[in-house]
Amino acid sequence: MSHTKRTLTLEDVADLARGCAFLGSGGGGDPHTAFMEIEAALGEGGAIELIELESLPDDAFVAPCGWIGAPTISAEKLPSGREALQGLRKLEEITNRRVDAVFPVEIGGSNGLAALLLALRSGLPVVDCDGMGRAFPESQMVIFNIRGQQASPAILTDDKGNCVVIETVDNVSEERLARAAAVTLGGSCHLIEYCASAREMKANALRGTISDALRIGRGIRAARENGRDPFHGLFEALRASPHFDQAGVLFDGKIVDLQRETRNGFSVGRAVIDAFGGGQRLEVEFKNENLIARLDGQVRALVPDIISILDRETAETIVTECLKYGQRVKVVGASAPRALRSAESLAVLGPDAFKLPGPYRSIAELNGWK
The missing domain is CATH 2.40.390.10 (CV3147-like)
Structure with a gap:
C-alpha cells in the first residue's frame, strides 16, 4: 500500500482555511489570523508536509492541538505565535517522549489550521485527520473521548508564556478545568490534549478530513474563478466526501x-x-x-x-x-x-x-x- 505525502502551498492553506470555516458549523474561530501567521511563517522558508495516518509506525507519538475559549475573545486577543511550540515542548518534557506528528483536534474554523502553524514551528508533519469532523464547543465532544482515550495530560499555554498542565480522572473534568484555566488566562489559550500512539489514532481518528476541507475550499474558489455559482462548487466537493x-x-x-x-x-x-x-x-x-x-x-x-x-x-x-x-x-x-x-x-x-x-x-x- 502506497502512502502519499504532499507539501502544502500558500494557496492550499487559503483553500483549507475556507473549507475549515465551513466545517466549523460557525465555530472553531475565524481562520483569518491563523492564515496570516502561516503566510508569514511560509515566507520565512518553512514548509508544511501533509501525511496519511497509515504512513506512521504504530508506536509513533501523535499530538492533536487547537485553541480553547470563546471565539469572540480570540478575535480580539491576538496570539503571540509561541503558544503551540511551548506546549509541545512541555508535553515532550513531562512524557519523556518525542512527538512525531501533529494534527488538528477539530477540523473546524481556525482550529483546523492550528496544527499547520505548530508544524511550521516544530518541523513536524501534519496528519490528514482530526477528532471531530467539524467543531464542537467542549473538548470531551471528540471521537477520542467517545472511544475511550484519555485527554490527560493536557497542556494549556497563553500569549504571555504561562503554561498549565492538567491531569484529571476523566475527560469531562479535563474540559471543565481547562475551560476555567482559559477564562483565568484571558479567555483563549492553546491546548494540546488526547495525545496517543499512532496505533490508537488509526483505530479512532476521522481520516482524510484535512483533504475534505481542502477540497471544499478549492471547489468554492475554482467555481468563482470560472464564473460559476460557488455554491455548486461547494456541493460538488461535499458530495465527493465520504463524511459530508x-x-x-x-x-x-x-x-x-x-x-x-x-x-x-x-x-x-x-x-x-x-x-x-x-x-x-x-x-x-x-x-x-x-x-x-x-x-x-x-x-x-x-x-x-x-x-x-x-x-x-x-x-x-x-x-x-x-x-x-x-x-x-x-x-x-x-x-x-x-x-x-x-x-x-x-x-x-x-x-x-x-x-x-x-x-x-x-x-x-x-x-x-x-
Missing part, C-alpha cells in the same frame, strides 16, 4: 436580529434570518458553533450535523463572531460524519448534551433529501 455527502441550502435571506454574549468561556446566542420579501423566518442558535436551525419553529437541522451561514454571493462562511445585522446569507446544512451519529456518540455530542429538543434526526430526514 448529504448537503443542501436550508434557507436564503437576510439577518434581521442577532443576540450574542460571552458566557462561561463560550460565545452563545442566536441569529434570526428572514426570507427576502418576508414570509418565512429561520432561527439559528449557537454555543460557539451553530447547534439548531428552526424554520418557522420547525427543526430543519440539529447537532451534530453541520449548520453554516455563508455569504450568499461568495459562499464564504461567516463564523458566529462575525455575524452582523443586515448580512445577506444562505444557510447550508451538511451531514456529520457517520461516526458522530452513532448512539454512543450522540450521548456525548447530540441534542441532549446541549439541552436541545430531541431525539436526533438526520438533516436528510428533516429536509426530505435522498
Whole structure:
C-alpha cells in the first residue's frame, strides 16, 4: 500500500482555511489570523508536509492541538505565535517522549489550521485527520473521548508564556478545568490534549478530513474563478466526501436580529434570518458553533450535523463572531460524519448534551433529501 505525502502551498492553506470555516458549523474561530501567521511563517522558508495516518509506525507519538475559549475573545486577543511550540515542548518534557506528528483536534474554523502553524514551528508533519469532523464547543465532544482515550495530560499555554498542565480522572473534568484555566488566562489559550500512539489514532481518528476541507475550499474558489455559482462548487466537493455527502441550502435571506454574549468561556446566542420579501423566518442558535436551525419553529437541522451561514454571493462562511445585522446569507446544512451519529456518540455530542429538543434526526430526514 502506497502512502502519499504532499507539501502544502500558500494557496492550499487559503483553500483549507475556507473549507475549515465551513466545517466549523460557525465555530472553531475565524481562520483569518491563523492564515496570516502561516503566510508569514511560509515566507520565512518553512514548509508544511501533509501525511496519511497509515504512513506512521504504530508506536509513533501523535499530538492533536487547537485553541480553547470563546471565539469572540480570540478575535480580539491576538496570539503571540509561541503558544503551540511551548506546549509541545512541555508535553515532550513531562512524557519523556518525542512527538512525531501533529494534527488538528477539530477540523473546524481556525482550529483546523492550528496544527499547520505548530508544524511550521516544530518541523513536524501534519496528519490528514482530526477528532471531530467539524467543531464542537467542549473538548470531551471528540471521537477520542467517545472511544475511550484519555485527554490527560493536557497542556494549556497563553500569549504571555504561562503554561498549565492538567491531569484529571476523566475527560469531562479535563474540559471543565481547562475551560476555567482559559477564562483565568484571558479567555483563549492553546491546548494540546488526547495525545496517543499512532496505533490508537488509526483505530479512532476521522481520516482524510484535512483533504475534505481542502477540497471544499478549492471547489468554492475554482467555481468563482470560472464564473460559476460557488455554491455548486461547494456541493460538488461535499458530495465527493465520504463524511459530508448529504448537503443542501436550508434557507436564503437576510439577518434581521442577532443576540450574542460571552458566557462561561463560550460565545452563545442566536441569529434570526428572514426570507427576502418576508414570509418565512429561520432561527439559528449557537454555543460557539451553530447547534439548531428552526424554520418557522420547525427543526430543519440539529447537532451534530453541520449548520453554516455563508455569504450568499461568495459562499464564504461567516463564523458566529462575525455575524452582523443586515448580512445577506444562505444557510447550508451538511451531514456529520457517520461516526458522530452513532448512539454512543450522540450521548456525548447530540441534542441532549446541549439541552436541545430531541431525539436526533438526520438533516436528510428533516429536509426530505435522498
